[in-house]
Amino acid sequence: MATHPPLCLDRLDVGDLRPVSLRVAAGEVLCLAGPSGAGKSRLLRAIADLEPHGGMVTLGELAQADLPGHAWRRRVMLVPAESQWWAERVGDHFPAGDVRGLSTLGLTPAVLDWPVGRLSSGEKQRLALLRALARGPSVLLLDEPTANLDDATTRGVEAWLMARIREGGWPVIWVAHDPAQIARVATRRGRLESGRLVEEAPATCK
Numbered sequence: 392m393a394t395h396p397p398l399c400l401d402r403l404d405v406g407d408l409r410p411v412s413l414r415v416a417a418g419e420v421l422c423l424a425g426p427s428g429a430g431k432s433r434l435l436r437a438i439a440d441l442e443p444h445g446g447m448v449t450l451g452e453l454a455q456a457d458l459p460g461h462a463w464r465r466r467v468m469l470v471p472a473e474s475q476w477w478a479e480r481v482g483d484h485f486p487a488g489d490v491r492g493l494s495t496l497g498l499t500p501a502v503l504d505w506p507v508g509r510l511s512s513g514e515k516q517r518l519a520l521l522r523a524l525a526r527g528p529s530v531l532l533l534d535e536p537t538a539n540l541d542d543a544t545t546r547g548v549e550a551w552l553m554a555r556i557r558e559g560g561w562p563v564i565w566v567a568h569d570p571a572q573i574a575r576v577a578t579r580r581g582r583l584e585s586g587r588l589v590e591e592a593p594a595t596c597k
């Protein structure tokens with residue numbers, strides 16, 4: 392397992408949320424739940440330097456403020472709920488040709504030659520995960536990564552992601568609504584509610 396520095400938030404101040412301080416170590420999966428509109432996506436976007444905010448975000452010795460946004464986001468990889476596609480052909484989003492996991496995720500290699508406009512939302516979501524991991528991140532921020540998938544596909548994507556997370560050893564923040572999914576993937580769990588982040592003890596021992 393690769394060793395990555397911890398992701399630290401020091402009084403991260405975004406929107407109406409009370410400032411958030413936390414440390415997510417290599418290999419930890421912090422699942423973040425909370426009602427719709429609580430600010431989960433905004434928090435992830437601030438960590439990725441895509442949202443105005445106060446406070447500090449660091450990755451070991453490296454501070455977010457020390458790097459231009461695009462260089463920070465190569466390390467701190469956000470997979471948003473709605474992925475962005477800039478080239479017409481799917482395969483052009485994988486310039487290094489690393490599509491490990493394509494068939495495990497239930498996708499045919501032919502998909503690489505498709506125009507992006509042909510993709511379903513679930514296909515986009517799985518390809519966005521593949522694309523993010525292929526870039527060699529140091530941190531993963533996952534915003535409802537299985538929101539557009541049926542149950543069977545969700546379980547497959549979860550298993551694949553957890554195997555990659557074990558192998559990659561990244562600190563991970565995973566926004567999820569489904570308590571069953573949270574029970575399967577979280578090593579820690581938190582909830583954004585009434586403008587603050589509360590970390591919860593696990594419901595069961597693993």
Ligand SMILES: Nc1ncnc2c1ncn2[C@@H]1O[C@H](COP(=O)(O)OP(=O)(O)OP(=O)(O)O)[C@@H](O)[C@H]1O
Nearest residue numbers: 406425426427428429430431432433434442472583
């Ligand atoms: N740039 C912005 N400026 C001001 N308010 C914003 C901005 N972006 C989002 N909001 C508001 O902040 C609140 C939190 O939005 P956010 O998308 O983070 O919620 P969420 O917890 O991820 O919700 P969901 O579970 O529905 O995805 C919402 O009320 C939203 O309208």
